[in-house]
Amino acid sequence: MHDVSSDxxxxxxxxxxxxxxxxxxSLDHKVIxxxxxxxxxxxxxxxxxxxxxMRLHLAWPAWPIPLVDKLSAVxxxxxxxxxxYYLSLLTMHGTIMVFFVLTNAPFAxxxxxxxxxxxxxxDMAFPxxxxxxxxxxxxxxxxxxxxxFVADGPPISGWTAYAPLSAVGGDAGPGLAMGQNLWAISIxxxxxxxxLGALNFISTTLDLRTKGMSLAxxxxxxxxxxxxxxxxxxxxAVLLPACILLILDRTAGTSFFIPGGLVLSDxxxxxxxxxxxxxxxxxxxxxxxxxxxxxxxxxGIVATILPVFAxxxxxxxRAVIGSMIxxxxxxxxxxxxxxxxxxxNPFSADLFSVxxxxxxxxxxxxxxLLIGTVYGAKMRFTSAALFCLGFISVFISxxxxxxxxxxxxxxxxxxxxxxxxxxxxxxxxVASIFGVFAGTYFWFPKMTGRMMNETMxxxxxWLTFIGVYMIFMxxxxxxxxxxxxxxxxFVDDYAISLIPVHKFITIAALLTGAAQLIFxxxxxxSRFRGAVxxxxxxxxxxxxxxxxxxxxxxxxxxxxxxxxxxxNEYGIDGPQDYIMQxxxxxxxxx
Amino acid sequence: MATTxxxxxxxxxxxDRGSGSPPKITPRPGHVTxxxxxxEKSETGVWIAVAAISMFFAAFTSSMIxxxxxxxxxxxxxxPRVMYLSTLVLLASSYTLELARRRFATASVATxxxxxxxxxxxxxxxxxxxxxxxxxxxxxLGQLLAWHNLRAQGLYLATNPSSSFFYVFTATxxxxxxxxxxxxxxxxxxxxxxxxxxxxxxxxxxxxxWHFMDILWVYLLLLLVSRF
Numbered sequence: 156m157h158d159v160s161s162d163x164x165x166x167x168x169x170x171x172x173x174x175x176x177x178x179x180x181s182l183d184h185k186v187i188x189x190x191x192x193x194x195x196x197x198x199x200x201x202x203x204x205x206x207x208x209m210r211l212h213l214a215w216p217a218w219p220i221p222l223v224d225k226l227s228a229v230x231x232x233x234x235x236x237x238x239x240y241y242l243s244l245l246t247m248h249g250t251i252m253v254f255f256v257l258t259n260a261p262f263a264x265x266x267x268x269x270x271x272x273x274x275x276x277x278d279m280a281f282p283x284x285x286x287x288x289x290x291x292x293x294x295x296x297x298x299x300x301x302x303x304f305v306a307d308g309p310p311i312s313g314w315t316a317y318a319p320l321s322a323v324g325g326d327a328g329p330g331l332a333m334g335q336n337l338w339a340i341s342i343x344x345x346x347x348x349x350x351l352g353a354l355n356f357i358s359t360t361l362d363l364r365t366k367g368m369s370l371a372x373x374x375x376x377x378x379x380x381x382x383x384x385x386x387x388x389x390x391x392a393v394l395l396p397a398c399i400l401l402i403l404d405r406t407a408g409t410s411f412f413i414p415g416g417l418v419l420s421d422x423x424x425x426x427x428x429x430x431x432x433x434x435x436x437x438x439x440x441x442x443x444x445x446x447x448x449x450x451x452x453x454x455g456i457v458a459t460i461l462p463v464f465a466x467x468x469x470x471x472x473r474a475v476i477g478s479m480i481x482x483x484x485x486x487x488x489x490x491x492x493x494x495x496x497x498x499x500n501p502f503s504a505d506l507f508s509v510x511x512x513x514x515x516x517x518x519x520x521x522x523x524l525l526i527g528t529v530y531g532a533k534m535r536f537t538s539a540a541l542f543c544l545g546f547i548s549v550f551i552s553x554x555x556x557x558x559x560x561x562x563x564x565x566x567x568x569x570x571x572x573x574x575x576x577x578x579x580x581x582x583x584x585v586a587s588i589f590g591v592f593a594g595t596y597f598w599f600p601k602m603t604g605r606m607m608n609e610t611m612x613x614x615x616x617w618l619t620f621i622g623v624y625m626i627f628m629x630x631x632x633x634x635x636x637x638x639x640x641x642x643x644x645f646v647d648d649y650a651i652s653l654i655p656v657h658k659f660i661t662i663a664a665l666l667t668g669a670a671q672l673i674f675x676x677x678x679x680x681s682r683f684r685g686a687v688x689x690x691x692x693x694x695x696x697x698x699x700x701x702x703x704x705x706x707x708x709x710x711x712x713x714x715x716x717x718x719x720x721x722x723n724e725y726g727i728d729g730p731q732d733y734i735m736q737x738x739x740x741x742x743x744x745x
Numbered sequence: 746m747a748t749t750x751x752x753x754x755x756x757x758x759x760x761d762r763g764s765g766s767p768p769k770i771t772p773r774p775g776h777v778t779x780x781x782x783x784x785e786k787s788e789t790g791v792w793i794a795v796a797a798i799s800m801f802f803a804a805f806t807s808s809m810i811x812x813x814x815x816x817x818x819x820x821x822x823x824x825p826r827v828m829y830l831s832t833l834v835l836l837a838s839s840y841t842l843e844l845a846r847r848r849f850a851t852a853s854v855a856t857x858x859x860x861x862x863x864x865x866x867x868x869x870x871x872x873x874x875x876x877x878x879x880x881x882x883x884x885x886l887g888q889l890l891a892w893h894n895l896r897a898q899g900l901y902l903a904t905n906p907s908s909s910f911f912y913v914f915t916a917t918x919x920x921x922x923x924x925x926x927x928x929x930x931x932x933x934x935x936x937x938x939x940x941x942x943x944x945x946x947x948x949x950x951x952x953x954x955w956h957f958m959d960i961l962w963v964y965l966l967l968l969l970v971s972r973f
Contacts, residue, residue, distance in 0.1 A: 177831035282785045350797055358789045387896075388793065398914070400808065408903035411812060428816035428906065586877060 163736045168706035180290070182282035183708065189291050189515040189602065193298060195260035198251050199588075202669050202673075205248040212236055214654070215663035217312075217514030218643035227308050230329070241643030244309035247302070249314030250338065253445065254345055255296055260386070261350055261452035263292070266380040268602065270356060273381035273728035275365025275716040277709045284351045291348035292384075295637045298341035302334045310335035315442065316342075318412035318434035322404040323426070326419040339402050346395035347713055352649045356384035365698075367718035372736065373471065374722040376594075378476050379455020382483045385449050387676070389487070390444035397437035404429070416499045423679040428489070435497050439490035446583050447486045450550075451479060453590020454521060457543045459722070460597050461525060463695045465532035465733055468723040470524045478524075479518035481622065486512045495566045504563040511561040518554060522547060529682075536692075538612025542593035543618045546586055552624075553582025556631065575633025577613025585623045592619075592674070599681065600688030604704045609683060611677040615670060629656050694733055697722045700739045787950035795957050798921065805917070806968055808911045813972065820905035821973055825894035831887025835886050838880035842952055845873035849943035853855060867941030871933060877955070878929035878940045880969055881922055907973060914965050922958050924953070 163552050169176045211220050212235075219234030230240030235705045267285065271278055276594060278491075279285045305481040312321040316338065325332030360381045364373070372380070400411040408425060412434040415427030444679040462469045469475060491499065491507030525547050534540060556578040569575060599607045634640075638650050645651060690698040697719070702711050714739055724734035724742045799962075813819050848870030855863040892915070900908040928951045935946035943949070 244794070281790060346788075354790055354793045354797070357793050358786055362786050362789050388797050389800050392797040393804040396801055396804040399917070403902070403909070403913070407908040410903075410906060411808065411909065415816075428812075430812060430815040430817040433815070434812050436802060436811070437808065462905075 166619060171727065180286055182278070182286050184267050184279045184282070185706065185710075186286060187285050188266070190289050191259050191264035191267060191292070191513050194293065195256050195264055195591075196675075196678075198255035198259070198296070200671075202248050202251040202256060203671065204245045205251070205348070207620070207665060207668055208236070209248065210657075210661040212216060212241060212643060213645075214340065214658040216646055225436065227305065227695050230308050231496035236643070238270075239311050239431050240308065242313070242641070243309040243330050243334070245641065246311060246313050246338070247299075247309045247628065250299065250342075250498065253314055253449070254342070255299070256291075257449035257584065257587050258349065258387075258445070259292065260457065261464060261594065262380065262383050262448060263289075263592075264471045265376070265456065265594050265598065266383075266452065268381050269699055269710060270377055270686060271359060271363065272702070272706060272710050273697050274363060274368050275698050275711070275712075275718060276359060276363035277354045279724045281355050285355050288351040288355065293343055293349065295341045295348060298337050298344060302330070302337040302341075305333040305337065307332050307334055308339045312338075314399070314683075315438055316434075316694070317438075318401070318431045319414065319417060319429070322401055322429075322434070323417065323419060323424055324405055326422055326424070329397055336402070336405060338404065339398050340598050341393055343398040343402065345389040346398065346509045349391040350395070353384040353388035353572050355379055357388065360384075362655070365656070365718060367500060367596075367657070368698075372718055372721045373506050375454035375458035375475060376452065379451045379458075379479055382479050383451045383455075386451070386483050386486060387448050390441045390448065393437060397434065398412075399641075400437075401434065414511075414664045423546060427649070432494075432497060432499060435494050437525050439493045440487075442493060443490040444483075444486040444645055446579075447482055449583050449587045450590075451482065452548065453587045454479065454550075454589045455595075456594045457546045458521075459697070460539055461543045462725050463597075464535045464537055464543070464691050465725075466535070466668035467531050467532045467726045470527040471475075472723050473519075474520055478521045481517040482514060482521075485517070485648065492561060492566070492727055495563045500685045501563070508561055508563055512558070515554070515558060522551060522554070524580070530704055538609055539596035539693075540614040540615055541613065541620075542589050543595065545616065546589040546593060548620075549581050549623060550586040552628075553578055553580070553586060557582060569634055570636035571639050573630040573640050575637050576640050577630035579649050580630075581623075592616075595678075597693065598699075599678075599685075600692050601699055601704050602658065603682050604688055605681055605683075605685030605692045606688050606692060607681040608653060609676050611673050611680075613675045614641075615677065618670035618673070619667060622663055622670060625663035626660055629660055631658065642744055643725040691735075694731075696724055696733055698736055701735060786803060787947045788953065789847070791953045795953065798957070798961070800858050801917075802914075802965070804916045805913060806965070809906075809914075809968070809972070812906050812910070816906075818906065820907045822895075822898065822899075822907065823899060824973055825891040826970060827887050827894065828966065830951045831884045831891070832962065833881050834887060835884045835959055835962055838877045838884070838954050841873045841875045841880060842955055845870040845877065846943075846948070846952060848873065848950060853943060854942070864941070868935070870943070871936060871941075874929055874933055874936075878926050881929070881955075885919050885926075891915065901932060911973070912967065914969070916960055918958070918965060921937040921961075925955050925958050928954060 171181070176182075178186065179635065182191075187548055208220060208223060211218065217235065220231070220236070221234060223231040223236060224234045227240060227243075230237055236244070267279070273355070293406070307325065308330045310316070310321065310333065311328055312331065313552045320327055321333070321335055321339075324335075360373075364370075376402060402408075404411050404413055404426070404662075410426040410429040413424065413426035413429040415429075415433065417424040417426065458469055458475050463592055473739065482544060488510040491503055491506055492511045494507075495504050522541055529544070529547075556574065559576055560575065596607050596612055599605070634654055638645070638653050645654060645657070688704045690703055692704075693700070698716055699706070718736045718743050719739050720734050720736050722736055726732060727734055727743065734742050785801050847868045852863045852870070855866070857863065892912070895908065895911065897972040900911075902909055902912045928947075932946050932951045936943065936948070939945045
């Protein structure tokens, strides 16, 4: 027991009053969480418009698309994009979505807002680092956006920036001079921001849990944010040196990734002996854990929300936490499964294939436990609950194709096709975004003090759910039919008979994208016109529901929360079918 | 499970470290906070940073081993002798930091923190902190001399993968070490503000970081010696 009241180092929280300190350079984790959310929201719409442009071009390659020539007169003369400009858009779509949406929204945004509240803390462990983390991310975002506006446009090397294409400079094609520099700088800066963020998340979880909040009593999404922050800490710490070496290859004439004897644009490149595979190893050592940085928080969010609407405790809570830890641990042993066709030693492919298949075990345990939680439940079908169920559906759909791709003999055939596009969009992108949607509908009342409109929410869910299946299911077929990915158009070749499928996917993508406007409208409308939210509108147990909506500046209005129960006390017999974590009532033994 | 209930608005003092045991609550007057003390948080934070920095250099050094094995174009060269001297300087800085720590530790158990003896111990410790920071700067100077020596031999950043990695290692380690030198001044400022209470000054966190910079450099040097 220690009394810190006399400790001058303790920083007492008083709400700031100036505009800049309150809304811009805020130290409050709740404001920073909303800033991340806003950045992710802007980014996701940019990324979505890019995908529309690509899809339109894939289906109708000769059609001029209005306004694209305004974005780049060289890349899309008269509105018809060149193959290179298609690759630029592909690169930016992937980069924006993976880094600024899938990393920012489920992890940085919701984690910042709710991790401290869920563990009963007043703020993050290092509020100043937290503020720096967001603004560094914002600087990284500005660098990335700047790539659209430099003379040669954004880079064409994909979100994975494979060397030597990404390393040699402007001789190799458009976007590879200043555009690729901006990309590399942006990602390096993003790494620093993510490292600061991860450091904060881990310290906060370890040091700032309130009395009674043992690790086992943390809500599942707090667990997911904690595991994710450990993954992020170790993964971004590898991508940062990789980016430094890439920048040196590009600007200082070193040869880390560039082999000798490359002749580009009739010029012999002044490099020798570098290893393009080295970049792939470094990148995917980060890149595979990054997949789990995107998906684990959403798994945690779903595992937290689903019991609330099933009115049943989550099945196997310890197995859920154990599976998340196992996935985090295994994520560091499988990076080579992205490289089965890279030319690395085929024997090492087997070595990466086995742990990849082992990952399916904890992932399957998680999925079955989520399904088991719903089994026999009297579900309350709110928008948040629907998105949780949708998450399980798309996670299974995307996960099953993973069984095939984990085997080198099958991946060799499927790797460069739309089968892989279908796989990763389902299991990582759509599943993660469904977790974000579920989190938004669930926590919006807490964040704003107002409920989101449920009718619009349900329309949004059904249109999105059917839409993503219409977009990504046919891509499996395209891939099996041998339709290669990364090509800007399929004219006059063997894939011409598949064009009707592409047209179907494009129309589905446009409609599904348009359905997101319902969500955007709902966000804005409910912020001002939504029904006023009570303290605990969903009858949930975790600590954020023991404080006002929205929470006061110090989260609990000077109260110091004491925790008596785990987060999983639902389906209790009695007048109230749940027990709050802060309630001294003893949970019945099950 | 405890069933203690509190009257609304009661002042309590609570142990903030989550342990899962039933809460012990002692009503006591005065302000209370549930957040941990500064020293504990900063030490956790530095240990986490140590993990990240270890991964950062593990990526660099494994890249070097891979790159050296991929193509037989590795140029072996003599490491500048000044590096061994600067290594000794850096090791000495860890020793002077330990001298500072002992003085702060003795002062912190003194019955009267305001006594002349305790104050003199603290100012003596702060003196050793200055020495530590100065030795750190001297080390960086030694690294710059090593760069000068390499340049004199015609070995630049892009000359050969061996020289590329040499500059990358020394530069990134040097930047981290300069961060530590900034830490010296941060800790000294806080020591003045907290009247020499080392526990609250981030001194513990700083010394973990500084010793880690030492170990990290020894690792990098051994790797350079064995590979160059």
